[in-house]
Amino acid sequence: MLELVTADKLQLDIFSVFGTNNGLLMAGDKNDARVMTIGWANPGRTWNIPTCIVYVRPERYTYEYMERFDYFTVSVLPMALHDKVIYCGIHSGRDTDKIKNCGFPLQYGMGDAPFIASADWTLVCKKLYVQDLSPKGVTDSRVLRSYTREGWHRMYIGQVVEAYHQKAE
Structure with a gap:
């Protein structure tokens, strides 16, 4: 079970998490x-x-x-659960219930935003701004390597309204 903390109390090493362990993004509510x-x-x-x-x-x-x-929520799971992060990256929710198949226990934050209770930490975010990325904005050709097969990403900027971290035992 994660406990609610103020966002400024979290010590996040984002450069070692994203691109290595990666995170899980969730959107929805208690029903779906x-x-x-x-x-x-x-x-x-x-x-x-x-x-x-x-x-x-x-x-x-x-x-x-x-x-x-x-x-929406962003959660980072312990490395011991990395296989579940991989599973959620290679399977589509159109074809399978990833939450059920991974056995994720859920908690809910503000706006009934779902997140994984076994995460190391979670940010609950309220959308503030949405914009599509575009090749028109590219100033370095390395960016284009991410766009050889699929469409351009949509960027979501969310205000961190709640932060949770694993309780110390």
């Missing part, structure tokens, strides 16, 4: 939720507001939930 693995996330401050920025391609099933719900 979706989860997907994300390798990109930017916790920090935007407009002098604590925020987390995530990116979702329109082809992803979770995209529909990101569009429909006002809140």
